[in-house]
Each structure stands twice: as C-alpha cells, then as structure tokens.
Amino acid sequence: MNWKILEYDEMLKPFAADIQLRMDNYERKKKELLGDNLSLKDFANAHQYFGFHKTEDGWFYREWAPAAEEVYITGDFNNWHWLDHRLTNIGNGVWEIFIPDNRTLWHGCKVKTIVKHNGQLLERIPLYARRVVQDPVTRAFCCEIVDEAPYQWKKKKFTPAKELFIYECHIGMAQEEEKVGSYIEFRDKILPRIKEAGYNTIQIMAIMEHPYYGSFGYQVSNFYAASSRFGLPGELKSLIDTAHEMGIAVLLDVVHSHAVKNTAEGINEFDGTTYQFFHDGPRGDHPAWGTKLFNYNKNEVIHFLLSNLKFWMDEYHFDGFRFDGVTSMLYHDHGLGVAFDSTDKYFSLNTDTEAVTYLQLATALIKEVNPKAICIAEDMSAMPGMCVAIEDGGIGFDYRLSMGMPDLWIKLLKNTPDEFWNIHKIWYELQIRRPMEKNIGYAESHDQALVGDKTIMFRLCDAAMYTDMSKDVQSMTVDRGIALHKMIRLISMAAGGEGYLNFMGNEFGHPEWIDFPREG
Structure with missing residues (x-):
C-alpha cells in the first residue's frame, strides 16, 4: 500500500517495507485484541472490572495474578488478619472475592493484598489502587479505599485551544512556602497566574503515584493513583475543573516507558514473578534508569496500560498526555549514546516494534475516547512518522517536543x-x-x-x-x-x-x- 508518509518524506521511500511492517504489526495486534466487533474504547476498561467496586450489598475485589498460588485481602476492616479473606481463582489468572455488606469497607480504609507464591506470603499494594498513602511513622505505603461522592463537574465539556502555549508544572514545588504544595493551593494561587500570563494549557508532572519524591514522578509505582502527597482525588478533579473554566487544557505527564522496580510499593513482582508485566531477564531492566521495562507484546500488559489512559481521561477529565521516555521505548538499546544520523537507524533489528505498536494503539485509543485530545511525544531520536496519522503510516501523535x-x-x-x-x-x-x-x-x-x-x-x-x-x-x-x-x-x-x-x-x-x- 502507498502510505502518505512516503509522499511526505522522499527519504523514507527505500524503507517502504518497514512502514508496511509497522502497519501490519498494528493491524495484527489490534485484531488479536479486539476481534471483529470490539473497539479500543470498549477494550480499555480493565479499571471497571479489576480493583475495588462497591455494589448495593457489598464489595467486589479482583486482581490479575497468574503465578499466584493463593491471594488474600487484608486491612483495617479485618484487623489485618492476613488470611481471613481469601480470593477465588476464576480462571485466566484472575482472582475474585465478594465481601458482603457495603459498609465493610469505607472511605479511607487501609488495605493490602497478600499473594502466596512458591509457598511465601508477599505483601503487595492492589494493582488498581486509586489512592496510596505513606505512613508518617513507618514510612510504608498502603492502599486506601476511595468511596467519595461522585465529583460534580461544573465544566462537563471542554475543547483545548488549537495553538498550544503550555505551562509545564509540578504541584508540590509550585508554592513559595518551604513545604509540599497541594492541589487546592495550585488551583487557588497558581492557576490564576498561569491564566494571566497567557498560557492556555498546563502539563502536570508527578501525578501518577511514586514512592521517591525526588524522582519528580518519573518512577511510577501505582498507575491508577493520583499522588496523595498533594491531596485527595476530588481535589485534583477540582483543579482540572477550575482550569477548564478558565479556558486552560490539562495534560498528564504519563509514564508508560518504565516503572519503579520496588516490589512493596509498585507492580513489580506482584504475583511473585519478574515477568508478570515486564520482560524477563536483562531486557526487563533499564541499564541507565534502574527501572523495569514493560513487555508491550503481552496482551494483559496492553490491557493494563491502555485502560490506564482511558481511566485518567474518564475519571479526571485530562485533555491528553505528554508521553515520557518515548525514545527509550522505541529502541532495544533505548537510544543511549546513539547518534540518529541515518534513516536506517530507525528501521533495524534495534527497533522495538512491539513498543511502536503499543504507541499506535495508545494514540488510537485516546482519539477514540476524545477526538480533541492532545498527544505529545518526548522523542529525541526524531523517529519518522511519530506525528503522522496512523492511517497515513504514522504512529499517531499530534506533536513531538x-x-x-x-x-x-x-x-x-x-x-x-x-x-x-x-x-x-x-x-x-x-x-x-x-x-x-x-x-x-x-x-x-x-x-x-x-x-x-x-x-x-x-x-x-x-x-x-x-x-x-x-x-x-x-x-x-x-x-x-x-x-x-x-x-x-x-x-x-x-x-x-x-x-x-x-x-x-x-x-x-x-x-x-x-x-x-x-x-x-
């Protein structure tokens, strides 16, 4: 097929077969995930099934832990008796429990998951935790149940400006006082200044929960939790709602290029294995960052990550994303020490075609959820087609930095x-x-x-x-x-x-x- 990207750039014509491979991989994986009838928007709903979900007569809790021998839920509600509430293996690595009486768990109730693997009991934070807090005494992290009243959005629909003037910011460091700033302080003190300065978009760092504050949010542990250092989930929603009322779009600095290696705080070795979410062996470790690298060919990993994008858009009304560390995703050597001075360096055995396919799926999903959403790629390699539409042979981002x-x-x-x-x-x-x-x-x-x-x-x-x-x-x-x-x-x-x-x-x-x- 004669993809438009080959018309845009004459230098790519010798690599027409590589562009075709890119598109074949995308269509093949999409067919594998969706079949004939499902859309990406329908597929990316893991957060609506896994994790904690309240019903009229109790709570459902589900996890994906394929290598687990047994799974339990414990917390304030059962006085931390680890083995009192056991989940049932319902197949395909999925574990489930129904806890009767919807008052058994409550807003702010602290819980953890106990996973048995190779005869050992492992203390873990639920994969789909919506809020994770750190104990001020022990410094340990723990999941908190979120059971707030649904946020009442004042600005239910928002359209970002066509020409972006972006104010990149960090909530915790955006205050004059010597303390960690909050969502509310940023909303009340900083947003008006950003508006007055003429910016129409904010790009917020360090929202996804991370155990080490000094990582500036780039070593994520809990992908579905807004950082509790800055306040409650409803307060972040209020910040975004207020920004929209001011005419300011809000972008999430999303980190899907790697994850923190911590097991007690993050998703690494949740079921006891190194390969649940990440590549096994050396390929699963970033040589420069000391973090874990996702296996983008694994359908369950794609399900987790795509659902994560949809979650932030649906639950918090983010208007799009700046994807961090895209160069690291695109190449097996992560682009470290490489001068991208010839086109053949973009299309070689060093190219991680699985990551390219994931990025195409991600941008396609984002546009399905919100056609006006913004996708920005942090790529220093200048990968051809990064910001060309998928139907034209590209990867589908709107902008590159x-x-x-x-x-x-x-x-x-x-x-x-x-x-x-x-x-x-x-x-x-x-x-x-x-x-x-x-x-x-x-x-x-x-x-x-x-x-x-x-x-x-x-x-x-x-x-x-x-x-x-x-x-x-x-x-x-x-x-x-x-x-x-x-x-x-x-x-x-x-x-x-x-x-x-x-x-x-x-x-x-x-x-x-x-x-x-x-x-x-």
Missing part, C-alpha cells in the same frame, strides 16, 4: 560570544523538522530547570542574580541577561514549532534550579 532546541541555546551560551551568534544557523536549527509533523518548541523545560542543571537566566547572569537585580544597581551583566532571556524566548516561540512550552519559573528567570523543600 523539539528536544534539540534547549541544547542549541545551551551550546551557544557556553561556547559562543554574543557577537559571533549566527542568526542564519540559529534559524536553520529551529526549522529542522520532519515533514508534515508538528512540534512543540521550547527554550528550556524541567530537564534544564531542576536540580543538577542550570536555567538559561542563571547561565546568563550567574551570581549577579543575587546582587545586581535591583533597579538601583547598574549592571551590564544583568541588562545583557534580561535582553537575551527575552530574545531567546521570542525566537523559540515564533520559530520553534506549532506550539510553545515553558517550565514554571523560567518565564521570569527563576535563579539556579527549582529544588525540593529541605533543610540546609
């Missing part, structure tokens, strides 16, 4: 005196894009503005930021810094892509980096 732009500015600031900046070269670098694919331009994101790196403003002014920023002080360093800070942002916004992104604080030149509240 222009990840080379921050590097361009950093290299200029570090290595080139102002008078030798070549505007023609800058323009050329800003215009390098895949044909017919939309980009989000940015001068710096959280990668440059968090602990361990330098913001552009600090590279420009350095220590003078602490002494010479007063109007009473005449400083060529500060005057130059402010001027270039504005110009870099102007050209990044004007020429860098079809959308623009800024990380919180960078718009006004936050000094150094944004750090966590801590002593010392």
